[in-house]
């Protein structure tokens with residue numbers, strides 16, 4: 001039964017676990033038998049400063065409840081040190097939850113290189129460095145589970161978040177590739193776009209909405225995805241928050257094949273715009289070869305009338 005999922009003898013690394021969603025993951029996995037690395041730099045939500053207290057408080061809470069946890073205060077940019085902490089303290093790593101994040105929201109017109117670079121550094125480089133350091137262990141033991149953290153801002157765009165949107169959609173491509181490369185080694189990677197009340201959202205959402213979005217309500221999906229029994233979902237995108245859990249996928253319009261001769265002009269594309277954008281007979285591609293197969297199939301049928 002789902003509510004009995006256990007993580008005994010497993011080592012879980014949670015980045016950015018000093019508060020918000022990360023803390024909810026860390027305390028949950030510890031309460032279900034895992035040994036947890038509680039990583040947090042302890043900086044501001046804009047990525048400034050640092051303090052070991054954030055991780056220490058969570059470790060102390062876990063230990064007080066009888067669980068096993070160790071703190072790590074490195075920035076995720078030094079992911080190898082975070083994974084080292086897991087190996088030194090517990091001798092292995094089974095699950096990596098790339099959760100640490102910052103915001104540098106500002107309109108694109110006013111965005112500075114620093115706003116772009118810091119967001120890329122924490123979300124993209126940080127997730128890469130942690131996963132890269134865990135990868136050899138996962139491959140060797142033929143077991144690994146990764147959660148990367150995207151955002152609706154990355155999937156759909158959001159005003160004032162060009163940097164964050166770019167970084168968060170990067171998590172989708174990253175996850176989809178890791179899932180493909182990891183499959184042979186029983187390494188499963190999925191990506192979530194969560195919604196939860198945290199210091200990140202407390203200034204942008206009204207209190208009544210925040211009350212419906214406890215970080216703890218994102219945890220059950222993550223637990224299912226990183227559990228050893230999950231052997232089917234990998235490379236998938238989920239939206240989760242306030243108790244709602246849903247899977248997303250890419251959708252391609254039916255489109256059409258145009259004849260590649262002198263008639264293939266911008267005007268010819270424009271003439272067929274309704275067909276280009278017609279989703280009444282959609283396809284759900286899942287790999288780069290999908291388009292090649294589509295092309296081969298449609299070439300067999302010949303181009304649509306121009």
Ligand code: NAD
Pocket residue numbers: 015016017018019020021022039040041042043044045047054074075076077098099100101102122126149150151152193194195196197198199200201
């Ligand atoms: P949060 O600010 O409470 O937690 C993020 C944690 O990451 C903080 O404790 C922070 O100290 C830590 N951190 C920041 N930079 C770090 C670094 N370089 N190294 C290590 N730790 C670092 O925010 P949250 O809402 O819990 O966010 C968790 C994740 O979920 C983030 O990736 C965020 O972008 C994503 N997310 C959250 C929401 C939401 O509604 N809360 C929505 C979409 C995406």
